[in-house]
Amino acid sequence: xxxxxxxxxxxxxxxxxxxxxxxxxxxxxxxxxxxxxxxxxxxxxxxxxxxxxxxxxxxxxxxxxxxxxxxxxxxxxxxxxxxxxxxxxxxxxxxxxxxxxxxxxxxxxxxxxxxxxxxxxxxxxxxxxxxxxxxxxxxxxxxxxxxxxxxxxxxxxxxxxxxxxxxxxxxxxxxxxxxxxxxxxxxxxxxxxxxxxxxxxxxxxxxxxxxxxxxxxxxxxxxxxxxxxxxxxxxxxxxxxxxxxxxxxxxxxxxxxxxxxxxxxxxxxxxxxxxxxxxxxxxxxxxxxxxxxxxxxxxxxxxxxxxxxxxxx
Amino acid sequence: xxxxxxxxxxxxxxxxxxxxxxxxxxxxxxxxxxxxxxxxxxxxxxxxxxxxxxxxxxxxxxxxxxxxxxxxxxxxxxxxxxxxxxxxxxxxxxxxxxxxxxxxxxxxxxxxxxxxxxxxxxxxxxxxxxxxxxxxxxxxxxxxxxxxxxxxxxxxxxxxxxxxxxxxxxxxxxxxxxxxxxxxxxxxxxxxxxxxxxxxxxxxxxxxxxxxxxxxxxxxxxxxxxxxxxxxxxxxxxxxxxxxxxxxxxxxxxxxxxxxxxxxxxxxxxxxxxxxxxxxxxxxxx
Numbered sequence: 001x002x003x004x005x006x007x008x009x010x011x012x013x014x015x016x017x018x019x020x021x022x023x024x025x026x027x028x029x030x031x032x033x034x035x036x037x038x039x040x041x042x043x044x045x046x047x048x049x050x051x052x053x054x055x056x057x058x059x060x061x062x063x064x065x066x067x068x069x070x071x072x073x074x075x076x077x078x079x080x081x082x083x084x085x086x087x088x089x090x091x092x093x094x095x096x097x098x099x100x101x102x103x104x105x106x107x108x109x110x111x112x113x114x115x116x117x118x119x120x121x122x123x124x125x126x127x128x129x130x131x132x133x134x135x136x137x138x139x140x141x142x143x144x145x146x147x148x149x150x151x152x153x154x155x156x157x158x159x160x161x162x163x164x165x166x167x168x169x170x171x172x173x174x175x176x177x178x179x180x181x182x183x184x185x186x187x188x189x190x191x192x193x194x195x196x197x198x199x200x201x202x203x204x205x206x207x208x209x210x211x212x213x214x215x216x217x218x219x220x221x222x223x224x225x226x227x228x229x230x231x232x233x234x235x236x237x238x239x240x241x242x243x244x245x246x247x248x249x250x251x252x253x254x255x256x257x258x259x260x261x262x263x264x265x266x267x268x269x270x271x272x273x274x275x276x277x278x279x280x281x282x283x284x285x286x287x288x289x290x291x292x293x294x295x296x297x298x299x300x301x302x303x304x305x306x307x308x309x310x311x312x313x
Numbered sequence: 314x315x316x317x318x319x320x321x322x323x324x325x326x327x328x329x330x331x332x333x334x335x336x337x338x339x340x341x342x343x344x345x346x347x348x349x350x351x352x353x354x355x356x357x358x359x360x361x362x363x364x365x366x367x368x369x370x371x372x373x374x375x376x377x378x379x380x381x382x383x384x385x386x387x388x389x390x391x392x393x394x395x396x397x398x399x400x401x402x403x404x405x406x407x408x409x410x411x412x413x414x415x416x417x418x419x420x421x422x423x424x425x426x427x428x429x430x431x432x433x434x435x436x437x438x439x440x441x442x443x444x445x446x447x448x449x450x451x452x453x454x455x456x457x458x459x460x461x462x463x464x465x466x467x468x469x470x471x472x473x474x475x476x477x478x479x480x481x482x483x484x485x486x487x488x489x490x491x492x493x494x495x496x497x498x499x500x501x502x503x504x505x506x507x508x509x510x511x512x513x514x515x516x517x518x519x520x521x522x523x524x525x526x527x528x529x530x531x532x533x534x535x536x537x538x539x540x541x542x543x544x545x546x547x548x549x550x551x552x553x554x555x556x557x558x559x560x561x562x563x564x565x566x567x568x569x570x571x572x573x574x575x576x577x578x579x580x581x582x583x584x585x586x587x588x589x590x591x592x593x594x595x596x597x598x599x
Contacts, residue, residue, distance in 0.1 A: 055430050058596040080432035081326065087430065091423025095346060107338040109431050111326040114334060153427070157326060 005069045008033045008161045008192035009054060013063035016049050023049040025216040026063065031194050031209065036187045038203040038224075039196040040301075041213030047196040048088055050213070051165050054194075055085055068160055081111045084154025085163040090146040094139040098130060098149050101138055106156055124155040129178065143170035151182065162186060164195045168202055180206050200298050212301060219304045228300065235276055237264045238289035245285045252279055268292065335433070339445035343411060344452075352407050353456055359403065360395035360461030364388075368468045380558075387474045388465025389491050393561070395461040396454070396498055400554055401534065402527070404453060408502045409526030411449045412509025415442040416592070418519040426597050435593050439510065443585055446506035447499075454499040458491065480563040494560040497570060501554050504577035504584075505530060508550070511588040514595070547572070550580050 009031035016024040024046040031037040041047050052058045054065060056073035065072055067079045092101040102121045106112045112120075125131045128148040133141070141149065147170050154162055164183070168176045183206050187193055197203045203210075204224075211221035220227055235254065239245045245264045249257050252275070254266030268276075273292045280287050295303075343349055367384045380394040396404075416438075419425040428438060474487035482490070509526040516522055533551040536542055546552050553573030559566035 052426075052597075056432075057426050057429055059594065076432050077434065080430060083430075085427075085430045087426055088423070091427055093342065093422065093424060096342075104338050104342070105427065105431065107334040108428055108433050110329050110332060113326070 006033055007031060007066070008035070008068055009037075009065070009194060011050075011054070011063060011065035014050065014053060014060050014065055015062045016046075016053055016058065017061040022216050024053065024060075027213075027216075027218040029065075029211060029218060030221065031192060033192050034187070034190065035209045036183060036193045036195065036207050038207035038210040039194055039213065040200055040203065040210055041196075041198065043198050045198075045213040046216040047198075047213050048165055051085075051087055051163055051194075051196060054163060055080070055083070055087065057087070081109065081157065082160040083163060084157070084159040084161070085165075086150045086154055086167055087163070087165050089166070089169065090150035092138045092146070092149065095137060097135045097137055098125065098141065098145075098152075099134040101149070102153060102156060105153055109157065112157060120156055124152040125149075127155055128152045128182070144172060144175050147171055147179075148175070151179065159186075159191050162191055162193045162195075164193065166196055166198070168197065168199070176202060200296070200301065204296075212304060214301075214304070228295070233268050233292050233294050234265055235268050235273060236289075236291045236293055237276075237280065237287060238262060239264065239280075239286055240288065241285055244283065245280060245287075248280055248283050248285055249276065252276060262288075335437070335441045336444055339441055340448060343445060343449055349411070352410065353453065356399065356403055356407060356453060356457050357460040359399050360391055360457060361464050363394050363398070363461070364391045364464035364468050367391075383475065384465065385469055387487065388467070388469035388471055389462055389474060389487055391465030391469070392458040392461030392491055393494060393558070395457050396495065396557070397555070399457055400498065400502075400551075402531070404457065404498075404502055405505055405530040406523070406527055407453050408446070408450050408506045409509050409523045409530070412446050412506040413513050413522030413524075413526055414519040415446060415510055416513040416588075417516050417522045418513075420517040420597070421519055429597055436589060439514075439585065439589055439592060443507060443510055443581075446510060447503040450503040450506055451496070451499040454495055454502060458495040462488075462491065474561075476561050476563050477558060478562045482563070490560045490565075493565075494557040497557050497560065497573065498554065500574060501551075501557075501577050504580040505550060507581040507584040507588075511584040511591065514588045514592045548576075550576065552576070 007030055009029055011027060011029040013026045013028065014024060015022065015026050027050065029050065039047055039050075049058070053060050054067065054072070056076045059073075068082060070079050072079060092098075093104065096104065099121055102124060103117060106117045106121065107114070122131065122134070125134050128151050130145060130148055130152060133145060138146070138149070147167065151164070151167060154164070167183075168179050171179060180202070183193055183195060187206075195203055195207070207224055209222060210224050210227055212219045235249070237245050237249070240262065242259045242262060242264050246257050246259050249264060249266045252271060254268060254271065254276075257264065257266040273290075277287060277290055363384075367381065380390045380397060384390040384394060416425070419428065429435070471484050471487070473481045473483065474490075475481050505526065508529060509522060512525045513519070513522040530551060533549045537546050537549050537552050553569060553576055556569040556573050559570050
């Protein structure tokens with residue numbers, strides 16, 4: 001069922017066990033066609049290992065997966081030409097220019113038309129803003145430029161699926177914005193994008209779906225709105241009479257009310273925020289500030305794992 | 314690339330069944346690399362030194378190698394002398410460098426995973442890599458031979474060639490004999506390259522693979538020189554290399570040469586298959 005056409009990536013019980021450690025633990029990853037799927041998790045949570053399995057670079061210890069509706073790695077020859085990938089950072093021949101490196105990659109692709117290589121290479125370099133530096137040796141490239149070149153390599157051919165492992169690594173804020181924009185425009189062209197990141201805020205804005213990895217397990221996945229709905233918005237009241245404010249909030253039905261030095265926070269539930277302010281004023285509690293905070297993905301992650309977004313062993 | 318192009322059906326990209334692009338790309342990588350060009354330059358120095366040294370030295374009797382003694386009579390012998398001297402270390406080192414780099418080099422800088430993601434089938438990768446190693450082997454051997462022949466003919470002239478068996482042949486047939494000897498050695502070195510290709514799949518350190526090839530090569534020569542191990546000699550990868558002199562007998566003594574070619578083919582086949590067996594289900598973590 002999961003290998004149906006509607007999923008660009010579908011894994012079933014995918015597991016990779018290295019000698020001591022279970023790097024990826026029976027995950028069922030589902031990336032719907034057309035989605036921009038944010039594959040999130042701290043460094044060492046198993047994202048890259050999962051991606052390496054998806055592309056057939058390493059063999060799963062158990063479980064199986066489909067890419068674009070076809071079983072992998074059996075159909076790698078048919079599927080991978082439709083998949084552009086950036087895995088574990090950029091890797092090119094240091095003593096070749098950026099242009100020669102892309103030509104090299106194109107020349108090993110049996111689906112590539114040699115008559116259009118020049119134009120496609122230039123087009124891909126242009127799209128990531130490297131055309132002016134196309135004839136510099138890769139050795140002389142900065143980390144940010146290398147990252148862009150790796151993205152350019154995924155654009156040499158028309159793709160149905162892009163798998164981008166930490167594409168914003170080493171990029172400055174401007175470069176990060178550009179990559180986000182690029183991901184958006186690729187998705188607009190109809191490609192499905194699976195983008196991994198250990199920086200939640202970076203991908204939050206472009207993703208339609210997210211999946212959260214933690215110590216080899218996929219904790220949650222789905223449309224971003226659904227995943228977020230799990231944790232409700234919280235109201236935050238600044239006041240010099242926190243005890244009274246807390247009493248009012250509880251009376252209104254807010255849950256998990258917490259008081260900390262001049263600030264009272266509570267989960268809103270279905271309550272309309274306006275009503276909270278009105279009640280506080282009505283009870284004579286001075287309100288110095290009021291805010292409704294949608295929990296960030298970071299908060300969500302903490303609530304899912306009980307720990308911060310740090311490296312997990 | 315326009316959005317329209319990206320959106321175009323990927324099915325519009327038909328598979329090219331026969332293409333030499335990958336192989337040509339490999340050859341560009343090998344021969345375009347400064348280090349390898351320098352290596353070929355060093356290979357060319359030896360025949361030039363031989364030619365000049367023989368030219369300036371006063372003739373004296375001694376235990377010079379067979380070909381050395383004949384250089385003054387025909388410049389082509391410089392090519393054969395250079396080959397016999399460089400087969401001990403320089404040519405195997407050159408082949409070992411290219412072969413050691415072939416897979417381990419790509420794994421080392423990480424480009425291997427991107428080749429597989431293109432995708433390049435692992436069998437195809439090993440076939441193309443071995444073809445490139447073999448072509449390099451041919452080019453390097455012919456290069457040494459050619460530089461030797463040119464330097465030799467310039468300093469000593471050509472003309473009639475006195476074969477090892479005493480008979481004389483004309484310049485044309487002499488050139489053919491030298492070409493045959495050169496190609497024979499190129500095949501021998503290519504089989505060493507297959508061993509190097511196998512070692513290259515075992516590691517992500519290209520220099521380690523190169524050193525291993527050179528060690529194996531020297532070890533083979535050492536074992537070949539221990540009389541007590543004579544039962545082993547005919548199976549050593551380098552044992553039949555010196556037989557290339559048999560091309561200069563009249564008629565050509567094909568017995569050992571055939572054994573040499575079969576040994577080379579055997580080593581190439583066994584080690585290519587070993588590389589394939591090792592490589593076909595290997596996890597690519599580099």
